Amino acid sequence: SQQGEEDPQALSIQEGENATMNCSYKTSINNLQWYRQNSGRGLVHLILIRSNEREKHSGRLRVTLDTSKKSSSLLITASRAADTASYFCATDASGTYKYIFGTGTRLKVLA
Amino acid sequence: EADIYQTPRYLVIGTGKKITLECSQTMGHDKMYWYQQDPGMELHLIHYSYGVNSTEKGDLSSESTVSRIRTEHFPLTLESARPSHTSQYLCASSEYTGGGYTFGSGTRLTVV
Numbered sequence: 409s410q411q412g413e414e415d416p417q418a419l420s421i422q423e424g425e426n427a428t429m430n431c432s433y434k435t436s437i438n439n440l441q442w443y444r445q446n447s448g449r450g451l452v453h454l455i456l457i458r459s460n461e462r463e464k465h466s467g468r469l470r471v472t473l474d475t476s477k478k479s480s481s482l483l484i485t486a487s488r489a490a491d492t493a494s495y496f497c498a499t500d501a502s503g504t505y506k507y508i509f510g511t512g513t514r515l516k517v518l519a
Numbered sequence: 520e521a522d523i524y525q526t527p528r529y530l531v532i533g534t535g536k537k538i539t540l541e542c543s544q545t546m547g548h549d550k551m552y553w554y555q556q557d558p559g560m561e562l563h564l565i566h567y568s569y570g571v572n573s574t575e576k577g578d579l580s581s582e583s584t585v586s587r588i589r590t591e592h593f594p595l596t597l598e599s600a601r602p603s604h605t606s607q608y609l610c611a612s613s614e615y616t617g618g619g620y621t622f623g624s625g626t627r628l629t630v631v
Contacts, residue, residue: 453619512559
């Protein structure tokens with residue numbers, strides 16, 4: 409069974425709007441990461457949040473982590489057409505340090 | 520730009536052929552990984568290595584094999600390719616256990 413599941417599966421917004429994606433997981437974790445994948449390419453690491461952290465920022469990205477609900481959210485503010493991509497969360501079950509990826513959210517930002 | 524390279528970028532081969540997908544990184548990372556991804560789907564870990572001469576199978580059963588003779592090189596081999604092996608194969612490395620991954624651009628394999 410997969411560790412992480414993203415929600416929604418697909419999201420379409422206008423340029424300038426904010427985009428929020430959610431990730432839920434099943435077991436205790438050490439870390440949670442978010443990645444971006446442009447069509448047919450490799451993944452690009454966006455941000456890592458540790459289990460003892462609740463919120464992290466990086467530029468227009470804001471990630472929150474709620475370990476009691478086993479969930480995380482990725483917020484992209486003031487979206488741009490270049491943000492169009494698939495976004496994946498990855499979690500490592502405690503004690504393993506092997507990351508398991510979810511199915512991803514496909515974000516489309518319309519110019 | 521990522522310092523991890525995968526070749527070839529695209530490969531179309533016939534059933535029964537032996538193939539090796541190359542992955543090299545110049546960052547000196549000990550940890551390396553192979554993931555398999557079908558279009559629009561999640562990534563599945565098929566092999567990983569925590570250092571030279573150390574390889575482990577991942578969570579998804581795979582008929583492929585890997586080797587880690589040098590830190591920078593982590594090739595994946597299919598002894599006899601089948602149409603069910605058609606997929607994208609992504610290689611990644613990380614500096615430390617639990618750290619962020621650097622991914623290659625992937626090899627898209629089609630077995631006909």
